[in-house]
Amino acid sequence: MIIEQRIKEIFGERAFERPIFYTNPGGLRFELSEGGDWLEQFELAYKKALEICSTIFDDEIVVCIRIFGKESLMSVLSVLKELRHIGLYPSMKKEHWKEKNEDDPEWATDGDEYWHTVAFALPYNALNKLLWCSLACDQGIKPCPPAEYYLFDLKKSIEVWPYDDRGMDVVGPNHSLLTELYNKFSNYLLDYDREAMDASFQKMP
Template sequence: MKLDQQILQDFGPSVFQRPLFYSYPAGLRFRLSESGNALELFLLALRRATLICKDIFADDPIVACLRKHSGTGHFEHRRTLQSLASAGVSIPNQRSIWSEEIDPEEWLHETSPECWLYLSFEVSASLLETLLWCALAKDFRKIQPNPGCDVYLFNLQKKVVVFPYDDRGMDVVGPNRELLSVLYKKHQSYLLDGDRHAMEISFNSP
């Protein structure tokens, strides 16, 4: 089965809706950074995200899914691939590429149709921190390498997906309620306070 088909089969179309935490039932939302300058925020977010994600992936392969707006020019898409290569991420021949139409009310320009472009591929768990770097660097122009796209990390074996949406936070969702419950209990101190009540209802109710 192709990666895009397996992702949509296991997680459903809502997995790419944003905010992911509010689109997918009974998920987790973690606080990644606190305060400081841009570099301090980025490095703290990277450390926390890596700590949590090691409990999700361990030695399991990672299916990375990159999402980028179609409105950017060909040069921008080429720059994304170049940034990935400079980070040590090689796109394997076995990959899935697809697109999703964007509602016309959400177009950045009214003159031409727009869509989300997706590229998914499987890599070794050894690239976990590198992929998290690529995900979190998106909003930091001076931090390189920086592919400038959304990065979703899927563990298809355990049926959990990680979405670091920026240096402030990271959503973790999926049908594997048992693993999510373990993460909820182990990483209590990193849960995002604004959504803690919703998570308590999902994972701490009798």
Template structure:
């Protein structure tokens, strides 16, 4: 399976649009971290994200993960992230999909030097779900390792759903599977982000 083509097909070429929740009407946005010290906030975020994601990947032996790396002018500068994943017990299989995309010109540091996003998509056992969420949420915590320092997207391509834990504060879940999203809305209603709760209520209540 060509993961790049499947991701682009299912999510209409907008899988990596930011902010994801506003780019995919009818999605969900969850609040993760709560009060407390840095470590407590991080562990709470990982725990809540894991519980939500287990309801997305229930009965699935595998999931698809995609690293999205800002590479500057080097469109294949993804080796440090792969090494960080290995230290978390996540080994990329052979045959993973790797592709690059040029960033918008107005986002370049120097207008004469193009910058790229590098995407590395691969299948992983669902048992690695918590490790992948750890890596996704650790990127803004200086004292927590391992952290690949990149965005991590998780896909259930069979159920047409994707998850983006954008930092310890929140996580977006979007996709054309409205039945699954409605189920998540009911099961985890208390964790919906209050700022966008009205929008979600209008869709699912």
């Protein structure tokens, strides 16, 4: 379980505990969509996310796709098939792990519920599809396999969670890269959490 172990080594036990901006202090939270209709919101969110992520990723992207289902991986087979159909589920070199849904009342419906995580590496040119799927679900735009998409650069120790068209969290122990993003994309930062981000990254006078 190389990917799972590396994520735990770098990010600890809370890498997937949402919202990761609050559970992994010292990160960034970007506001993506603004006003307008659903298409204008999606287009702006996609443009901003791609601009930010193109600064972060330049090679391999480690992807963790988390799917909500029953204990068996077969319970999420339809999502896996959709991912494969759009080119986001390689045939080889994948990891799978699961954990029982204990603390997520937003998703809970009964006792037999699990988060399945499928992890693998994709080339940089998959970024467009990954962001599309991450941002499209709430807008009802297709294709959009129902899942959570977490993107990692394990060499740079950075995690990106585009949670929907509204925003995207970027966290990790790479303070220098986070500072670069804070300065470069300051106008994209979510004002609600700007005070916390300023405390972490703003230069003292």
